[in-house]
Amino acid sequence: MSARESRKSRSTPDLIPLLNLNPNPPLIFLRRRLLLPRPSQVGLTWPHHVRKRALATTIFSASSFLCFVDRRLPLSSSSSSSSSMEEASPVPPPPDAGAAFVLESKGSWWHAGFHLTTAIVGPTILTLPYAFRGLGWGVGLAALTIVGAVTFYAYTLMSKVLDHCEKQGRRHIRFRELAADVLGSGWMFYLVVFFQTAINTGVSIGCVLLAGECLKIMYSSLSPDGPLRLYHFIVMVTVVLILLSQLPSFHSLRHINLVSLFLSLGYTTLVAAGCINAGYSRNAPPRNYSLDSSKVQRAFNAFTSISILASLYGNGILPEIQATMAPPATGKMVKGLMLCYSVIIVTFYSAAVSGYWAFGNKVNSNVLNSLLPDSGPSLAPTWLLGLAVVFVLLQLLAIGLVYSQVAYEIIEKNSADIKKSKFSRRNLVPRLILRTLYMVFCGFMAAMLPFFGDIVAVVGAIGFIPLDFVLPMLLYNISIGPSKRSAIHWINIFIMVVFTGVGIMGAFASIRKLVLDAHQFKLFSNDVVG
Numbered sequence: 269m270s271a272r273e274s275r276k277s278r279s280t281p282d283l284i285p286l287l288n289l290n291p292n293p294p295l296i297f298l299r300r301r302l303l304l305p306r307p308s309q310v311g312l313t314w315p316h317h318v319r320k321r322a323l324a325t326t327i328f329s330a331s332s333f334l335c336f337v338d339r340r341l342p343l344s345s346s347s348s349s350s351s352s353m354e355e356a357s358p359v360p361p362p363p364d365a366g367a368a369f370v371l372e373s374k375g376s377w378w379h380a381g382f383h384l385t386t387a388i389v390g391p392t393i394l395t396l397p398y399a400f401r402g403l404g405w406g407v408g409l410a411a412l413t414i415v416g417a418v419t420f421y422a423y424t425l426m427s428k429v430l431d432h433c434e435k436q437g438r439r440h441i442r443f444r445e446l447a448a449d450v451l452g453s454g455w456m457f458y459l460v461v462f463f464q465t466a467i468n469t470g471v472s473i474g475c476v477l478l479a480g481e482c483l484k485i486m487y488s489s490l491s492p493d494g495p496l497r498l499y500h501f502i503v504m505v506t507v508v509l510i511l512l513s514q515l516p517s518f519h520s521l522r523h524i525n526l527v528s529l530f531l532s533l534g535y536t537t538l539v540a541a542g543c544i545n546a547g548y549s550r551n552a553p554p555r556n557y558s559l560d561s562s563k564v565q566r567a568f569n570a571f572t573s574i575s576i577l578a579s580l581y582g583n584g585i586l587p588e589i590q591a592t593m594a595p596p597a598t599g600k601m602v603k604g605l606m607l608c609y610s611v612i613i614v615t616f617y618s619a620a621v622s623g624y625w626a627f628g629n630k631v632n633s634n635v636l637n638s639l640l641p642d643s644g645p646s647l648a649p650t651w652l653l654g655l656a657v658v659f660v661l662l663q664l665l666a667i668g669l670v671y672s673q674v675a676y677e678i679i680e681k682n683s684a685d686i687k688k689s690k691f692s693r694r695n696l697v698p699r700l701i702l703r704t705l706y707m708v709f710c711g712f713m714a715a716m717l718p719f720f721g722d723i724v725a726v727v728g729a730i731g732f733i734p735l736d737f738v739l740p741m742l743l744y745n746i747s748i749g750p751s752k753r754s755a756i757h758w759i760n761i762f763i764m765v766v767f768t769g770v771g772i773m774g775a776f777a778s779i780r781k782l783v784l785d786a787h788q789f790k791l792f793s794n795d796v797v798g
Contacts, residue, residue, distance in 0.1 A: 366681030367591075369690045370673060371441050374519050375592040377600035381607030382525035383518070383592065383670060387583040389532045389611050390667045391478055391660045394539065396616060397623030397631040397638075399576040402569030404559055405624070411577055412620060418763060419581040420609055422740040425760075426586050427601035429743045434596065441591030442677070443584070447739060450747045460739075463731045467584040468671045469710065470727035475668040477714035478634070479505040482661040485640060486654065497794045499715035506711030509668050513703045516690050518592050518673045521666070528666035529611060535659035536615040542639050542648030542656065543622035549647055555628040568777040575729040575774035578767075580616070582732025585674055636660070668710075675706055716791050726778040733771035738764050 400408035429450065433440055440446040443464060448457035480502035487496055515521060546552055560566045583589075590601050623635040626647075632638045636657065639648045646653065676699075683698040684690070741760035744750075750757045 363686065364681050365684035365686040365695070366677040366679075367441055368686055369684060369695070370517050370677040370680050371588060371591045372517050372519050373441070373591060373594050373597075375522060375594065377593065377603040378607065379519070379522040379525075380589050380593050380601060380604035382522055382529055383589045384583065384586075384604055384608040385532065385611050386521075386525040386528040386663075386666050386670050387585060387589070388581060388608060389529075389615050390475075391535070391664055392474070392580055393532075393536065393615055393619045394623070394635045394660075395576055395633055396580065396620035397627065397635050398633045399573040399580075400620055400624040401629045401631055402559070402566075402573035405557060407570070408573070408620070408624070411574060412616065415574070415577045415581050416609070416612065416616070418767075419736055420605060422736055422763075423586055423605055424602060425744040426740040427590065427605070429740070429747050430587060430590055430601070431598040432748055434598065439595065440587060443587040443735065446587050447743065450743045460735070463735050464584055464674055467582070467727060467731035467735070468674050469713075470731065471671040472668055472675075472707075472710040473714045473717075474727070475664045475671070476502055476505050476509065476711050477718055479661055479664040479668075480714065481634065482636075482657045482664070485636065485657055489640075489650065489654070497792075498718060499792050499794075502711055502715040505664075506707055506714075508665060509711075510704050510707045512665060512669055513672060513676070513707055514700060515669070516699070518588065518670075521669055521673075524666050525670065528663045531659045531663040531666075532611065532615055535656045535663070536619050538652050538656035538659070539635060539639075540618040540622040542652055543626040543635065545649070545652075546639055546647035547622075547626040551645055551647060553627060553630055553641075555626070556630065557624075557628045559629070568780065571770065571773045571777040572781055574770055575726075575733070575778050578729070578732045578737065578770075578774070579727050581612075582736040584732055584735040585671070588674055588677070672703075672706065676703060679703065679706070718793050718795065726775070726782055729771055729774035729778045733767055733774065737767035737771070 396412070403411055430440060430446065433446065433449065438449060440449065444457050444460040447460045448454060480498055483501035483504060484496075484498050487494060487501070547555075560569055586601075589604075590597055593600055619635070623631055623638070627635070627638045630638075636653065639653055640646055679702045680695075680699065683702060684695045685692075688694050690696075741764050745757060745760050
């Protein structure tokens with residue numbers, strides 16, 4: 269190498285390594301475009317001092333320009349390392365008022381277990397003997413077990429889908445948004461809103477109606493000829509729920525729902541004991557476990573009973589319950605489900621078996637009414653039934669609050685100002701007015717249409733079956749995507765197909781029975797139709 273070439277190689281080094289100290293692919297192209305041509309590329313020979321000055325000027329100009337560009341480019345494209353950091357710990361979008369005020373994420377897995385237990389294990393289990401009336405012993409026990417296993421499986425899959433989305437930086441706190449995101453369809457958002465509205469409103473109406481009936485039972489035992497009617501007690505229950513509905517968030521119900529868990533164990537034990545006492549009583553009604561003689565009527569009764577079972581195991585608000593847990597919620601929901609289903613096993617089977625064994629196909633839609641017949645003496649000790657009714661009444665208030673949370677979240681999202689405190693006058697006044705109007709509507713419908721058993725069946729077919737028996741499997745197959753050759757893929761498809769058919773037939777049978785019962789009674793009746 270000549271002395272000239274040696275000086276040339278020392279004075280004009282390749283600038284690319286100097287300018288690529290920060291390996292950012294989007295900016296490498298810009299750096300390379302800023303390089304000055306080498307003298308040999310244009311046939312010139314620059315003096316040594318010119319070459320040094322040009323080199324320094326080029327480096328300074330390129331560095332200044334790239335710093336400017338780095339400040340202007342969005343953070344996601346500033347560097348590959350920052351991109352990977354964003355994937356690991358995504359920055360959540362700013363919450364809306366519904367998420368910040370109603371679905372605040374502060375709880376633990378046992379709080380979620382309390383919420384789940386209150387949402388599933390409620391006084392509606394007193395309709396289990398009535399559901400067995402349309403199925404019989406063998407099919408009834410099998411259906412109770414199968415539906416329970418399917419719902420536990422479905423809720424586990426739903427929790428895994430929520431965990432999967434959270435790991436990808438898309439934490440969902442609403443069922444409707446989860447379905448719209450995974451299924452990629454805007455109409456699915458409104459379909460889930462419809463199903464959840466049917467569930468929340470239907471259960472709220474049922475809670476107000478059954479709570480009013482509990483008060484009427486206690487009143488009738490103390491004053492058989494008193495002037496108060498069923499709708500008077502419904503008004504009393506509605507006023508109490510209006511006051512309790514002002515609790516601002518789902519998380520604020522955790523202590524109420526813990527008490528609700530023990531109340532469910534308490535009244536189930538009392539009712540089971542009362543049914544056993546009635547079965548051995550001298551005044552026990554004759555037991556008959558036969559089904560309807562008409563095959564058509566038997567089929568309708570069976571689908572109505574399955575719809576009732578679906579409504580008993582369903583909740584339709586699992587994403588909202590999981591949203592109450594402090595993130596990350598991965599794996600925590602399964603613990604809450606285990607807590608909930610341990611209570612379910614004790615309560616569901618004891619109420620179903622004891623009630624159907626004692627009264628057979630003559631059982632009322634509310635087994636408490638069977639223990640307190642209109643004619644004849646009570647079939648259980650008065651103190652036992654009175655305590656059971658008090659427990660039922662108290663838990664109904666908790667259930668009404670739990671199932672109103674989705675409605676309150678929607679109300680809060682569209683009426684509150686997140687920039688101000690949840691207890692500010694700006695947010696407190698709309699909350700008071702709108703939540704009061706919602707509970708007044710539920711109370712009015714409960715008083716006007718006292719068809720408790722039929723309402724439970726319709727809600728189960730229209731709301732719970734799609735949300736709890738179909739969508740979880742569909743969301744799992746799409747979001748997590750198990751192999752089409754795997755057993756879990758085809759098990760999910762089988763469950764979806766079977767329960768879609770059951771839901772359609774159950775909805776038809778339940779609405780049919782509702783229509784048949786509705787024409788027999790006038791509005792604001794003093795008795796609950798069963």
